[in-house]
Amino acid sequence: xxxxxxxxxxxxxxxxxxxxxxxxxxxxxxxxxxxxxxxxxxxxxxxxxxxxxxxxxxxxxxxxxxxxxxxxxxxxxxxxxxxxxxxxxxxxxxxxxxxxx
Numbered sequence: 001x002x003x004x005x006x007x008x009x010x011x012x013x014x015x016x017x018x019x020x021x022x023x024x025x026x027x028x029x030x031x032x033x034x035x036x037x038x039x040x041x042x043x044x045x046x047x048x049x050x051x052x053x054x055x056x057x058x059x060x061x062x063x064x065x066x067x068x069x070x071x072x073x074x075x076x077x078x079x080x081x082x083x084x085x086x087x088x089x090x091x092x093x094x095x096x097x098x099x100x101x
Contacts, residue, residue: 006047006048006049007047007048008037008045008046008047008048009045009046009047009048009051010044010045010046011025011041011042011044011046014044014046014050014051014054017048017051018051018054018055018058019055020054020055020058022041024054024057024058024061025041025054026041027061027068028053028054028057028058028068028071029041029044030068031068031069031071031072032072033053033054033057033068033071033072033075034046034050034053034054034057036050053075056075057071057072057075060074060075
């Protein structure tokens with residue numbers, strides 16, 4: 001049996017690791033892009049995998065000057081496209097078994 005260890009970070013450490021200001025993290029949370037444990041920023045705990053999501057959100061916000069609502073939508077659509085690509089590849093492999101040369 002394998003287990004996966006998820007490291008949890010407090011707000012200060014999360015901001016340091018993601019290299020983004022707390023105001024960005026609060027916006028990212030308020031728009032449902034990531035969902036920390038805890039009710040308020042001073043007790044929030046973030047899973048380490050949320051760092052990459054927060055970095056991507058901040059990059060979209062800064063580089064493309066997208067409002068946070070747009071960032072949330074863009075990330076959702078990017079994830080959907082990635083899932084569809086994976087599903088498409090899986091279906092292509094299944095179909096290939098039935099194709100005749």
